[in-house]
Amino acid sequence: MNNETTTLISLKEAMKRLLRAIGREQAWVCYSGKMDHKLQALETQFKELDFTKDNLMQKFEHHSKALASQAAQDEMWTAVRALQLTSMELNILYSYVIEVLICLHTRVLEKLPDLVRGLPTLASVLRRKVKNKRVRVVWESILEECGLQEGDITALCTFFIARGNKAEHYTAKVRQMYIRDVTFLITNMVKNQALQDSLLRAVQVIEKGKAVRTPEKQKSSLEELIPSVKN
Numbered sequence: 001m002n003n004e005t006t007t008l009i010s011l012k013e014a015m016k017r018l019l020r021a022i023g024r025e026q027a028w029v030c031y032s033g034k035m036d037h038k039l040q041a042l043e044t045q046f047k048e049l050d051f052t053k054d055n056l057m058q059k060f061e062h063h064s065k066a067l068a069s070q071a072a073q074d075e076m077w078t079a080v081r082a083l084q085l086t087s088m089e090l091n092i093l094y095s096y097v098i099e100v101l102i103c104l105h106t107r108v109l110e111k112l113p114d115l116v117r118g119l120p121t122l123a124s125v126l127r128r129k130v131k132n133k134r135v136r137v138v139w140e141s142i143l144e145e146c147g148l149q150e151g152d153i154t155a156l157c158t159f160f161i162a163r164g165n166k167a168e169h170y171t172a173k174v175r176q177m178y179i180r181d182v183t184f185l186i187t188n189m190v191k192n193q194a195l196q197d198s199l200l201r202a203v204q205v206i207e208k209g210k211a212v213r214t215p216e217k218q219k220s221s222l223e224e225l226i227p228s229v230k231n
Contacts, residue, residue, distance in 0.1 A: 072194075076155055079192035080162045089189065092175050092182060093199060094167035097156050100202040104142060104153075111138045126153075146205050155198035172206075 085093070105122040112119065112135065119125050119135070129136040143149060170178070179185060182203055190196040 073154065073158070076158050076192070076195060077162060079190075079195050080155075080159050083163070083190065085189060088178055089185060090163060090167050091170050092179060092185070093159070094164060095170040095175060096182070096199070096202045096206055097159050098164070098169060100146075100148075100156060100205050101160060103205065104146070104148075107142045107145075108135070108138055111142070126157075148201055148205065151194060152198040152201050155195050156202060159195070159199070 083090075101122050105119075105125060108122075108125050109116050109119060115135070119128060125135065125139060129139045143153070175182070183200060186196055186199045186203070190199060
């Protein structure tokens, strides 16, 4: 075997090794490419799962809030219907409730004079504020000015709807003639705390500026707080 033959064999062996090395490199590149593709696919799937999880959580929270709101409304409705009131007591509470609702509606119209025709009732205000930002902002500012919250409005509207058909309005003078301290009446006759608080706030809105009676003076019996009606 001469030198030329040896050199040719060496070149062939070198070429084989080079081809094997290139093959391994290509195989590795191909394998890496497949792995990257799989990793990208897994990452996409995880992102989709996270989105689905967040979406489900939002729906669950919304559903939970809706159920809680419905339960609170049912409880409020039951509490209003369960009130054991005389005609006089019902009329007194109804008078404060209706005056507050009228007051709120009037204040909205004063701040939105261009929407007077579109907001003929308080119910229309409550509907429009959901989608109309301008009405909503005014409504929320009025509630804040009066020291009221949405829960108070729900309670007062529930009272108005559930008991208003059998009640009549008493003016301030007539109310004073029938009972000296409506706060005592509410705290003793209304057991549901949310409804009690809302009615007390209604009284405060109408009688803003009047002196607050001390707890000691409120310990007298209910009969003492209802003087006989004079002609």
